[in-house]
Amino acid sequence: MNLKTFKIGGIHPPENKISAGNPIVAVELPKRVTIPLSQHIGAPAVPVVKKGDRVKVGTLIGRGEAFISANIHSSVSGTVFSVDTITDLAGFQSNVVTIDVEGDEWEESIITRSEVIREVKATPEEIVAAIKEAGIVGMGGACFPTHVKYMIPNGKKADTLIINGVECEPYLTADHRLMLEHAEEIMVGVDIMRRALKSERAVIGIEANKPDAIEKMTKVAATFSGIEVQPLQMKYPQGAEKQLIKAIANREVPSGKLPLDVGCVVDNVGTAMAIYEAVQKHKPLFERVVTVTGKRLEKPSNFLVRTGVSVEYLIEQCGGIPEGTGKIISGGPMMGKAVVRTDIPVVKGTSGVLLLDESESSRKPQSNCIRCGKCVSVCPMGLEPYLIEKLSEKSRWAELEEINAADCIECGSCSYTCPSALPLLDMIRLAKANVMRIRRERAKK
Amino acid sequence: MNKYTVSLSPHEKGTFTTSKIMYGVCIALAPALISALYNFGIRALAVIVVALVSCIGTEFLIQKFLLKCKVTAFDGSAAVTGLLLAFNLPSSIPLWQVVVGSLVAIGVAKMVFGGLGKNPFNPALVGRGFMLMSFPVTMTSWPDPVANGFMAWDAVTAATPLNLIKSGAVDKLPELWQLFFGNVGGSLGETSAIAIILGGIYLIYKKIITWHIPFFFLATIFVFTGILWLVNPDAYVNPLYHILSGGVMLGGFFMLTDMVTSPMCVKGQILFAVGAGIICTCIRIWGAYPEGCMFSILIMNAFVPLIDKYIKPKRFGSEVNYVG
Numbered sequence: 001m002n003l004k005t006f007k008i009g010g011i012h013p014p015e016n017k018i019s020a021g022n023p024i025v026a027v028e029l030p031k032r033v034t035i036p037l038s039q040h041i042g043a044p045a046v047p048v049v050k051k052g053d054r055v056k057v058g059t060l061i062g063r064g065e066a067f068i069s070a071n072i073h074s075s076v077s078g079t080v081f082s083v084d085t086i087t088d089l090a091g092f093q094s095n096v097v098t099i100d101v102e103g104d105e106w107e108e109s110i111i112t113r114s115e116v117i118r119e120v121k122a123t124p125e126e127i128v129a130a131i132k133e134a135g136i137v138g139m140g141g142a143c144f145p146t147h148v149k150y151m152i153p154n155g156k157k158a159d160t161l162i163i164n165g166v167e168c169e170p171y172l173t174a175d176h177r178l179m180l181e182h183a184e185e186i187m188v189g190v191d192i193m194r195r196a197l198k199s200e201r202a203v204i205g206i207e208a209n210k211p212d213a214i215e216k217m218t219k220v221a222a223t224f225s226g227i228e229v230q231p232l233q234m235k236y237p238q239g240a241e242k243q244l245i246k247a248i249a250n251r252e253v254p255s256g257k258l259p260l261d262v263g264c265v266v267d268n269v270g271t272a273m274a275i276y277e278a279v280q281k282h283k284p285l286f287e288r289v290v291t292v293t294g295k296r297l298e299k300p301s302n303f304l305v306r307t308g309v310s311v312e313y314l315i316e317q318c319g320g321i322p323e324g325t326g327k328i329i330s331g332g333p334m335m336g337k338a339v340v341r342t343d344i345p346v347v348k349g350t351s352g353v354l355l356l357d358e359s360e361s362s363r364k365p366q367s368n369c370i371r372c373g374k375c376v377s378v379c380p381m382g383l384e385p386y387l388i389e390k391l392s393e394k395s396r397w398a399e400l401e402e403i404n405a406a407d408c409i410e411c412g413s414c415s416y417t418c419p420s421a422l423p424l425l426d427m428i429r430l431a432k433a434n435v436m437r438i439r440r441e442r443a444k445k
Numbered sequence: 446m447n448k449y450t451v452s453l454s455p456h457e458k459g460t461f462t463t464s465k466i467m468y469g470v471c472i473a474l475a476p477a478l479i480s481a482l483y484n485f486g487i488r489a490l491a492v493i494v495v496a497l498v499s500c501i502g503t504e505f506l507i508q509k510f511l512l513k514c515k516v517t518a519f520d521g522s523a524a525v526t527g528l529l530l531a532f533n534l535p536s537s538i539p540l541w542q543v544v545v546g547s548l549v550a551i552g553v554a555k556m557v558f559g560g561l562g563k564n565p566f567n568p569a570l571v572g573r574g575f576m577l578m579s580f581p582v583t584m585t586s587w588p589d590p591v592a593n594g595f596m597a598w599d600a601v602t603a604a605t606p607l608n609l610i611k612s613g614a615v616d617k618l619p620e621l622w623q624l625f626f627g628n629v630g631g632s633l634g635e636t637s638a639i640a641i642i643l644g645g646i647y648l649i650y651k652k653i654i655t656w657h658i659p660f661f662f663l664a665t666i667f668v669f670t671g672i673l674w675l676v677n678p679d680a681y682v683n684p685l686y687h688i689l690s691g692g693v694m695l696g697g698f699f700m701l702t703d704m705v706t707s708p709m710c711v712k713g714q715i716l717f718a719v720g721a722g723i724i725c726t727c728i729r730i731w732g733a734y735p736e737g738c739m740f741s742i743l744i745m746n747a748f749v750p751l752i753d754k755y756i757k758p759k760r761f762g763s764e765v766n767y768v769g
Contacts, residue, residue: 008761013457170457242761254762262767327450333457340451354456361450363458367517368562370463373709377655382760384709387753404760412455419461420562426453 003208005233006243009380011413013170013236013334015209019293019300020173024181026304027317029101033076033308035061036088037095039347040137041144042068044095053080058107058284061097064135070145071135072097075286075306077105096345099308111281116184120192122279127196134278135348136285139270140164140239141331143349146271150196158265160249161194161202165217165269166232166239168207169332172352174289175269177302179206179213183220186269189276190227197265202227203248204269207234236334237411241266243380255407270351290314290346294355296322305346311353312342326361329354334412364421375414375424381407385414385424392431397438405431406439463561466704467521469653473644474528474699480627480637485536485588486595489633493531495540499547500527507556522561526550529569532634532695533739534576537588537602542580546572566746567706570739577739587630603630606690607735610682618682624689635695645698654702657711658718662697663688665722673730681730692738693725706746713749713756721745 038044045062049055055074062072074097081098088094106112122130132147152158163186167175179186194202204221206214208231218229230248232238242253244266251262259266270288277283286307293300298319305314311330315321321328321342329336330344331351375385381404388405405428414424481489505518530550534543550572558564577584589603606629609617619629627637635641648654671684688694701707701721708714721741728737 008759011459013459246761251767252762252764254765255760257762325449327452327456329456334455336454336456338449338451338454338456340449356456360456363452364462367463367520368560370466370522370562370704371707371709372466372704373707373714374461376709376758377711379758380761382758382763384758386709403757407760407762410454412457416455416457416459417461418459419463419466421458421462425455429453 003231003233004247005235006238006246006380008382009378009413010235010237010243011378011416012234013416016170016295017173017176017209018171018295019291019302020176022173022177022300022302024177024289024302024304027306027309027314029076029104029306030309030313031101032081033099033101033306034310034345035072035075035097035099035308036345036347037062037072037097039072039143039307039349040064040070041142042066042070045069045072045135047083047095047097049080049083049097051080051082054078055080055099056105056107058110058286060284062095064132064145068145068148070137071133071284073135073284073286074099075308076101078102110283116188117280118184118188120188120195120279122192124196124198127192127275127279130279130282131196131275134274134284136271136274136278137348138268139274139288139348139351140268141335141349141351143347146267146275149265149267150193152197152260156260157263158197158260159200159263160265161190161197161199162244162248162264162266163190163202163204163269163272164239164244164266165204165206165210165213166244167210168234168236168239169334169336169351171293171354172291172332173293174291174302174351176210176213178273178289179210179217179269182273183216185276186272187217187220187224187227188280189272189274191224192275192279193265193267193272194226199265200226204229205232205238205244205248206230207232207238209234237380237409237413240380240409240411242409255404285348288346288348288350290350291352292318293352294322294325296324296357297355298322305350307347308345310343310345311339314346314353315342315355321355324358325355326358327356329356334416335410363423366422367420369420369422372419374417374419378413378417380411380413381409383408385428386422388431389422389424389427392427395434397431397434400431401435401438406435408432463522464520466653467525469651470525470648470699471521471528473647473651473653474525474532474634476640476643477532477634477637477695478528480640481532481536481633484590484627484636485633488588488598489536491540492534492536492538492543492633493528495543496531496534496547497524497527499544500524500530500551503548503551504556504560507552508560512556517561520561523551526555526568526572528634529699530572533569533573533632533692535584535587535631536633537586538576538580538583542576542583545579546576549575562705564705565749566743567700567703570700570743573739574743589630590628590636605630605735606686607729610686610690610729611735615682618686621685621689624686629690631690632692632695635692638689638694641694641698648698648702654698655711655714657714658702658707659697661715661718662701662722663693665719666693666726669723669726670730687726687729691729691736696725696738696742701742701745706749708749708752708756710753710756710758712758713752716756717745717749717752720748
């Protein structure tokens with residue numbers, strides 16, 4: 001097998017894919033869901049329902065009116081309990097719609113038959129309109145509204161569509177299961193995306209630790225034209241957009257540029273699935289696959305979850321929070337966010353919920369930098385984390401801009417590797433924020 | 446109320462630690478230690494023990510009583526300095542001089558600059574350099590491993606291969622295989638090439654060092670002396686002799702690769718190693734000393750901040766390979 005990968009940096013954290021063998025299970029509906037109106041990058045959706053309104057599964061409850069925004073749909077049928085403002089995890093005020101669940105009645109427009117509809121009738125314009133209507137965002141975690149990405153500016157061309165089936169984050173298995181169980185739907189989704197972008201070819205990148213998914217996807221891809229599967233060497237962070245483009249197309253996205261500048265568009269397999277459902281079945285994005293996992297969890301699982309279901313409810317389905325849990329993470333261990341509370345809802349970008357033991361939860365004591373150079377050798381962007389950390393501590397932002405601090409993709413390889421347990425990425429984030437601020441101020445002048 | 450830890454990503458941590466690196470280096474030095482005992486006997490053991498105890502002791506005393514800070518004397522880094530210092534000494538050296546050398550190595554070359562990770566020069570080599578200048582006689586008398594028994598305390602001395610080359614007595618040079626097994630005069634840990642290469646392979650296998658520095662250092666010396674040898678085989682010795690004799694094996698695998706005092710990125714490390722190789726050869730061929738390894742490493746140590754400032758890793762995105 002010809003395994004490709006990106007050239008510089010990268011690490012090999014333990015995989016811990018505990019839930020890889022567990023099929024996707026649809027979670028029973030809870031009594032109430034809380035659906036945030038901001039589940040994406042950009043302006044929050046504007047609520048179009050009010051307290052007491054009856055909604056069905058798939059009813060529009062928030063409209064994305066700004067240029068960069070996305071529609072939000074109800075994931076359940078029932079009565080709107082409240083349209084309220086809460087303080088979210090990041091400490092910002094945000095709007096949520098709380099719905100009391102009654103039955104499971106879907107909007108009539110949604111095709112609920114399970115058979116795969118392979119024939120694509122929609123034109124590129126109709127496809128982008130359907131993506132926008134369905135409120136699809138990038139499901140790899142960044143949550144950028146997909147329809148915006150698919151409006152290719154004049155003069156640009158995406159000759160290669162790259163589909164991310166890498167799932168290089170340890171523990172997470174949601175994309176793996178999705179590829180195993182819904183390969184054909186994903187493939188139709190990819191076909192639709194390729195048509196919308198008018199790309200010559202689409203390449204699905206899958207890491208070699210998922211041989212079953214590679215086999216299945218390759219088999220299905222053979223029945224489509226212009227779609228190929230590319231097995232990849234295992235290396236974190238291969239699922240990062242720029243690294244994946246380098247691995248598959250051997251193109252480097254220059255500093256501050258977008259994938260489209262090198263003729264590529266990258267989307268996750270989850271997004272492909274959502275696009276298939278939106279275009280072929282008129283189904284908005286209101287559910288996704290979420291891995292709930294942890295070494296001590298009774299039943300690590302892959303769930304098909306409606307948005308708005310609380311993380312707490314999901315953990316209960318897996319046997320509850322085990323004794324000695326020290327940290328709960330939304331996402332994977334490398335780039336996920338540690339949460340304060342468990343009553344937070346699953347959103348479009350929730351790929352997993354990870355419970356870590358107390359022993360794995362706190363950081364190791366720091367010691368002096370021994371200049372081992374590991375951080376430099378693992379950085380997939382070719383940066384010097386040790387230097388950024390030192391300069392950041394001294395607030396020397398101008399020099400930080402010169403040494404490309406803002407190019408950091410925050411993969412965490414440096415902090416993972418550092419034998420002295422230095423808070424490299426924390427200080428790099430500080431540097432990034434300040435370099436960005438300086439750039440904005442300069443642009444204003 | 447908040448019973449869960451909240452911190453920024455990443456939440457996973459690799460298993461590499463400073464202590465693991467330092468004790469890894471100690472393990473890698475084990476073959477050279479065995480060869481030192483085999484070739485130089487009980488006297489070598491005494492030097493090693495005294496150097497270890499005084500290096501760790503100096504760091505402990507300074508941290509505990511002078512700086513009153515957290516004691517990290519047992520993290521393995523002082524042990525590495527002690528071992529390397531001992532390996533760079535003749536086994537006949539008076540033990541009190543070993544103590545003085547250790548005091549300089551840890552006290553002056555390391556702790557004065559702020560301890561682990563802050564020293565610009567390799568501490569063991571600063572210690573050795575100080576001893577070479579302070580005790581020139583005892584530092585240049587080399588016990589003969591063949592003439593002395595294992596238990597010999599007062600040793601019969603012999604010239605090192607590099608002394609012989611320097612004085613032009615090329616006909617008395619030992620066979621190459623003797624250099625491999627260390628059966629020649631020299632510092633107690635540097636004479637056996639095979640033992641050091643074994644340790645070096647372990648370091649590379651354990652990912653404590655990469656192959657770049659030792660390879661480019663030895664290759665530079667080999668090529669440089671090889672050219673001279675090809676030009677005039679009567680005046681210069683076989684390049685294999687140069688890379689197998691003296692301190693270049695030990696220096697290339699264990700001291701030039703010292704993380705603290707070598708450049709951060711691979712390109713810089715290659716420049717650093719090539720520079721050291723050139724300086725080492727120049728001193729050996731045209732300098733006053735028969736061996737230039739120590740000076741070449743210390744001189745290149747001084748260039749590390751400059752190298753790190755100007756030699757940058759290749760940034761992602763700098764390669765323009767798409768024309769849309």
